[in-house]
Amino acid sequence: MGLLLYGSPGIEIKFDDRALQHLQIVITAKLRRHESFVFSWNDAPETGSGRSSIWLDPSSTLCYRYFGSRIPSINREWVDALMESANSGSGLNFLPEPPAHDTGHVLSESEVRDHH
Numbered sequence: 001m002g003l004l005l006y007g008s009p010g011i012e013i014k015f016d017d018r019a020l021q022h023l024q025i026v027i028t029a030k031l032r033r034h035e036s037f038v039f040s041w042n043d044a045p046e047t048g049s050g051r052s053s054i055w056l057d058p059s060s061t062l063c064y065r066y067f068g069s070r071i072p073s074i075n076r077e078w079v080d081a082l083m084e085s086a087n088s089g090s091g092l093n094f095l096p097e098p099p100a101h102d103t104g105h106v107l108s109e110s111e112v113r114d115h116h
Helices: 017-032 076-086 109-114
Strands: 002-006 011-015 037-042 051-056 062-065
Touching (some): 017 062
Antiparallel strands (some): 002 011
């Protein structure tokens, strides 16, 4: 289970490593372009099963902490769906991974860096 740490002192937001890697790609792409946006997710049952949101802008303090050391493969469709959400008026809403279509294409490091 990975953590997205937001602010100082950090708010800990738990995601599995695979989801966190996909969120990092989208959040980094938006912030690199100096775009501010809201990020929302559903809280885990142990924290009340509600919904939380944070405001992200280029001056936000973020830390991505992964449980495992391996970088997961990247699902282009998931990145695209998250980016579409991030570019909407309601901001980035965490979405579950869509079913994989076997295109045989996994994003390379340069594609991840330059995506959107």
